[in-house]
Amino acid sequence: MSDKRLPGNTLASHKAGRTVASAPASIWRRTLEHRSFLAGSILTSLLAGMALLSLFWTPHNPTRINIRQRLASPSLEHWLGTDQFGRDILSIIMTGAQNSIMVGVVAVGIGLLFGVMLGLIAASAKGWVEELIMRVCDFMYAFPVILLAIMLVATLGSGAINAILAIGIFAIPTFARLARASANAIWSREFVLAAQAAGKSAIRITWEHILPNIVSVIVVQATVEFALAVLAEAALSYLGIGSQPPTPSWGRMLSEVQTLVFLNPWLAVYPGAAIAMTVLGLNLLGDGLRDVLDPRLVYKR
Amino acid sequence: MKFFLIKRLSTFAATLFAATLLTFFALEILPGDPALVILGVDAPDSAVAALREQLGLNRPVTERYIDWISHFLRGELGVSYTYSVPVSELLRERLAITIPLALMAMALSVVIAFSLGIYAATHHNRHGDVLVMGVSQLGISIPNFWLALMLILLFAVNLGWFASGGFPGWYAGWWPALKALILPAIALATVQGAILARFTRSATLETMREDYVRTARAKGLNRRQTLWRHVLRNAMISVVTVMGLQFANLLAGTIVVESVFALPGIGRLILQSIANRDVVVVRDIVTLLVAMVVIINLVVDLLYALIDPRLRSSDV
Amino acid sequence: MTLLTVDDLSVSLDTAQGRAQAVRDLSFDLGPGDTLGIVGESGCGKTMSALAILGLLPDNAVTTGAIRLNDRDLLNCTEAEWCDIRGNQIAMIFQEPMTSLNPVHPIGRQIMEGMFLHRALSKAQALEETIRLLETVGIQNAAERLKHYPHQLSGGQRQRVMIAIALANQPRLLIADEPTTAVDVTIQKQILGLINKLIDEFDMGLVLISHDLGVIAKLVERVIVMYGGVAVETGSVETIFSDPAHPYTCGLLSAIPRIDRSTHSRHKRLPTIPGVVPDLVDMPAGCTFSDRCSLATDTCRTVPPVPVVLSSHHQVACYHLDRARAQWQTGPR
Ligand SMILES: Nc1ncnc2c1ncn2[C@@H]1O[C@H](COP(=O)(O)OP(=O)(O)OP(=O)(O)O)[C@@H](O)[C@H]1O
Ligand code: SF4
Ligand SMILES: [Mg+2]
Numbered sequence: 001m002s003d004k005r006l007p008g009n010t011l012a013s014h015k016a017g018r019t020v021a022s023a024p025a026s027i028w029r030r031t032l033e034h035r036s037f038l039a040g041s042i043l044t045s046l047l048a049g050m051a052l053l054s055l056f057w058t059p060h061n062p063t064r065i066n067i068r069q070r071l072a073s074p075s076l077e078h079w080l081g082t083d084q085f086g087r088d089i090l091s092i093i094m095t096g097a098q099n100s101i102m103v104g105v106v107a108v109g110i111g112l113l114f115g116v117m118l119g120l121i122a123a124s125a126k127g128w129v130e131e132l133i134m135r136v137c138d139f140m141y142a143f144p145v146i147l148l149a150i151m152l153v154a155t156l157g158s159g160a161i162n163a164i165l166a167i168g169i170f171a172i173p174t175f176a177r178l179a180r181a182s183a184n185a186i187w188s189r190e191f192v193l194a195a196q197a198a199g200k201s202a203i204r205i206t207w208e209h210i211l212p213n214i215v216s217v218i219v220v221q222a223t224v225e226f227a228l229a230v231l232a233e234a235a236l237s238y239l240g241i242g243s244q245p246p247t248p249s250w251g252r253m254l255s256e257v258q259t260l261v262f263l264n265p266w267l268a269v270y271p272g273a274a275i276a277m278t279v280l281g282l283n284l285l286g287d288g289l290r291d292v293l294d295p296r297l298v299y300k301r
Numbered sequence: 302m303k304f305f306l307i308k309r310l311s312t313f314a315a316t317l318f319a320a321t322l323l324t325f326f327a328l329e330i331l332p333g334d335p336a337l338v339i340l341g342v343d344a345p346d347s348a349v350a351a352l353r354e355q356l357g358l359n360r361p362v363t364e365r366y367i368d369w370i371s372h373f374l375r376g377e378l379g380v381s382y383t384y385s386v387p388v389s390e391l392l393r394e395r396l397a398i399t400i401p402l403a404l405m406a407m408a409l410s411v412v413i414a415f416s417l418g419i420y421a422a423t424h425h426n427r428h429g430d431v432l433v434m435g436v437s438q439l440g441i442s443i444p445n446f447w448l449a450l451m452l453i454l455l456f457a458v459n460l461g462w463f464a465s466g467g468f469p470g471w472y473a474g475w476w477p478a479l480k481a482l483i484l485p486a487i488a489l490a491t492v493q494g495a496i497l498a499r500f501t502r503s504a505t506l507e508t509m510r511e512d513y514v515r516t517a518r519a520k521g522l523n524r525r526q527t528l529w530r531h532v533l534r535n536a537m538i539s540v541v542t543v544m545g546l547q548f549a550n551l552l553a554g555t556i557v558v559e560s561v562f563a564l565p566g567i568g569r570l571i572l573q574s575i576a577n578r579d580v581v582v583v584r585d586i587v588t589l590l591v592a593m594v595v596i597i598n599l600v601v602d603l604l605y606a607l608i609d610p611r612l613r614s615s616d617v
Numbered sequence: 618m619t620l621l622t623v624d625d626l627s628v629s630l631d632t633a634q635g636r637a638q639a640v641r642d643l644s645f646d647l648g649p650g651d652t653l654g655i656v657g658e659s660g661c662g663k664t665m666s667a668l669a670i671l672g673l674l675p676d677n678a679v680t681t682g683a684i685r686l687n688d689r690d691l692l693n694c695t696e697a698e699w700c701d702i703r704g705n706q707i708a709m710i711f712q713e714p715m716t717s718l719n720p721v722h723p724i725g726r727q728i729m730e731g732m733f734l735h736r737a738l739s740k741a742q743a744l745e746e747t748i749r750l751l752e753t754v755g756i757q758n759a760a761e762r763l764k765h766y767p768h769q770l771s772g773g774q775r776q777r778v779m780i781a782i783a784l785a786n787q788p789r790l791l792i793a794d795e796p797t798t799a800v801d802v803t804i805q806k807q808i809l810g811l812i813n814k815l816i817d818e819f820d821m822g823l824v825l826i827s828h829d830l831g832v833i834a835k836l837v838e839r840v841i842v843m844y845g846g847v848a849v850e851t852g853s854v855e856t857i858f859s860d861p862a863h864p865y866t867c868g869l870l871s872a873i874p875r876i877d878r879s880t881h882s883r884h885k886r887l888p889t890i891p892g893v894v895p896d897l898v899d900m901p902a903g904c905t906f907s908d909r910c911s912l913a914t915d916t917c918r919t920v921p922p923v924p925v926v927l928s929s930h931h932q933v934a935c936y937h938l939d940r941a942r943a944q945w946q947t948g949p950r
Binding site: 521538611 | 711
């Protein structure tokens with residue numbers, strides 16, 4: 001943590017940062033020195049570790065109902081206590097991590113795949129194609145994720161798939177805009193102009209020059225979108241239009257215990273804290289990645 | 302300005318039109334018969350046929366769209382299948398909750414965002430700034446419905462200052478009604494305010510580095526005068542845009558938060574309609590909400606032109 | 618009587634790489650009506666020196682030495698006292714006219730703002746004065762123009778508005794930082810002529826900053842040549858142009874074709890000389906110019922030279938100025 005951020009050191013440090021931008025050694029140094037990156041990685045690994053562990057082992061069977069043990073306080077047996085059906089809360093939380101990760105991966109995958117594709121097409125085609133794609137993206141901003149999900153669920157019926165689809169579609173315009181903006185910047189660079197002059201096709205240039213150069217920006221955005229996806233899924237599950245029982249889900253846990261908070265407030269605290277920590281971790285990771293991958297931005301925030 | 306206005310208005314109209322097409326045809330192109338969706342696949346054929354007739358499904362699609370849209374524009378929405386009353390009637394009392402809630406939350410989040418964001422920017426890299434950034438990072442990460450639950454736990458269950466939910470209705474007097482909206486508004490505004498505070502901070506910081514800010518200081522203005530007269534108005538240009546985009550999220554947030562506080566607003570209506578498979582109501586409400594988002598963004602664009610003279614003049 | 622005294626002024630900037638010495642031991646003084654030019658390559662500390670005089674250095678700057686305006690010690694002023702001086706007694710024309718005006722305010726308001734701040738004027742008086750000022754700086758249709766926004770003005774007009782802002786309260790000292798970078802040659806001529814006329818008219822002291830030797834030659838009596846934050850040579854325009862003594866100054870001048878070397882030379886960019894400007898964080902221990910100087914010896918590299926007074930108005934910081942002058946006089950012309 002020797003890298004002390006000094007105020008207003010705009011010019012000098014800026015210039016220096018630019019020259020070392022791609023040296024691998026300094027990427028490592030920056031990585032280790034970056035506090036929010038570190039905190040974010042720890043929280044995110046914790047989430048991933050929890051999900052992974054729950055695939056093989058949980059303290060108890062997360063779906064086993066045990067009425068005699070219901071609403072138990074935290075104990076050695078049940079670290080976080082039990083819910084209204086006597087299920088072990090720690091086990092449900094651990095299994096719920098799987099759900100969040102699955103939703104995040106699939107939804108961000110959809111958004112990233114289609115969004116980046118559209119963005120790259122827009123940047124390389126220019127003209128009315130670009131205009132059209134971007135207008136459609138603007139248009140999609142008028143549909144918040146929850147409305148999108150409501151529309152899908154209203155027509156196709158409730159289910160985890162529709163919720164994930166809605167979250168994924170919601171992420172498309174963000175990725176598309178970002179990909180287009182970054183790709184446009186690369187398209188105007190000299191080495192691309194040279195490649196064009198050499199007669200390379202737009203598809204080849206996109207594949208060989210554009211894509212590799214925008215990967216880091218996309219990765220950063222994907223991290224942030226992952227966090228948004230976890231939040232959205234939790235909200236949808238809470239409303240009952242996300243993942244369905246018996247899949248353990250943090251959002252649904254909250255809706256199930258809502259009437260019980262008067263009896264045992266902690267029931268509502270754990271799942272919410274799990275969501276918040278996950279989202280916090282991913283956001284910090286995204287912030288950190290942005291700085292680590294693109295040092296030019298460090299001093300500009 | 303004229304060009305700007307025409308451009309904005311045409312985008313506005315096109316967006317609204319596309320939105321109605323989307324919500325309308327979502328029901329049409331998706332697999333299955335809307336009547337079947339409403340009644341469920343096990344419904345007897347006669348009931349399905351009756352409903353198809355009632356919904357006008359036997360007429361051509363374009364005719365039905367035009368019919369729907371012209372009624373929609375006149376404020377005559379469809380008839381709810383479950384409630385058997387016009388949707389517009391259902392909506393009126395619901396909107397009387399949702400709109401004040403959204404406005405309260407917006408106002409509150411702007412107050413939070415501006416005070417924290419500007420404070421942090423003027424205390425850049427000092428303890429206050431770091432604290433604000435940390436708190437706002439946390440604020441962004443908290444699900445609003447969970448925050449709502451926690452607020453209920455603290456202020457309703459433990460302190461007993463507020464009711465834990467429900468709405469007395471506006472006829473119960475404006476204070477009891479408003480009081481029922483305070484906790485929901487706080488829950489909504491905290492998250493929105495945290496996002497907006499970060500934008501406000503970075504926009505202010507960025508503007509403070511502008512050359513014209515230095516010019517202002519060179520005239521002899523002190524830091525505070527410079528901030529108010531030169532920095533903020535310019536910083537607002539980008540903040541206002543974000544505010545418009547945030548409104549969509551805020552509206553979506555009200556759906557969730559209304560559900561936590563058992564407020565009989567739009568959010569509850571839409572969720573009940575989904576449970577009842579009342580597709581007509583869902584479609585109309587979604588269209589209405591999207592229209593609200595689009596309108597707010599138009600307002601923001603016009604506001605933008607008010608702040609930024611570069612958009613107003615004829616030579617742009 | 619002196620207007621401005623700068624005594625051993627040093628400015629350093631804290632950066633992530635360490636402490637950068639932007640200005641080192643700068644000293645000069647200026648009487649009312651005097652004109653001083655500061656010339657040097659980009660990044661040599663010209664703007665930093667000017668900002669120090671205005672008390673507007675970035676937050677990460679540390680200033681030492683003394684700056685006195687009419688025998689008042691500026692570096693010990695409170696912020697309120699500074700605000701009273703800025704725009705009132707000292708005014709500055711900034712380097713970037715395109716970005717130095719606030720895009721959301723009409724220019725009239727931006728000019729009047731400074732007037733209201735330092736003088737008790739009625740709105741009508743300020744308006745009248747602003748119109749007169751705009752006419753003085755050569756903007757036609759002033760009454761109409763002052764309602765315009767910066768984006769409706771050309772670069773040259775904006776530069777004139779910047780000058781009007783600076784002159785709003787008839788300051789005792791005017792600092793002009795590259796007042797002609799953003800404009801073409803014709804406008805440049807007009808603006809320089811304007812500044813020249815105004816300093817005569819208002820009897821102001823002028824500090825003119827430029828990379829442009831031609832501009833300097835045309836407008837000022839005395840010149841400071843800066844290199845790496847240090848004033849390497851100070852003297853009257855005639856001395857500097859005809860009898861330079863510092864190897865850096867000689868290098869600058871010999872890079873200009875002879876025809877341009879007279880004080881009547883036309884617009885000429887500062888020529889490049891081999892090598893790069895030293896890293897401000899890691900400066901040579903001795904003379905700042907030593908890693909580019911062909912005459913450098915071990916002494917040069919280890920001990921910084923102190924300024925030698927050659928004549929009443931000619932000072933040079935160099936160990937080997939005899940050799941430098943000899944080389945200059947015999948060198949290819
Ligand atoms: N905020 C800052 N933090 C750190 N270093 C800075 C800062 N601003 C300027 N510098 C550095 O200080 C040095 C002096 O800058 P200055 O602006 O005085 O140069 P200049 O002579 O005016 O150059 P130019 O002719 O390009 O305007 C430069 O090397 C610059 O990189
Ligand atoms: S002191 Fe030495 S290095 Fe510096 S300018 Fe003179 S001769 Fe060159
Ligand atoms: Mg400069």
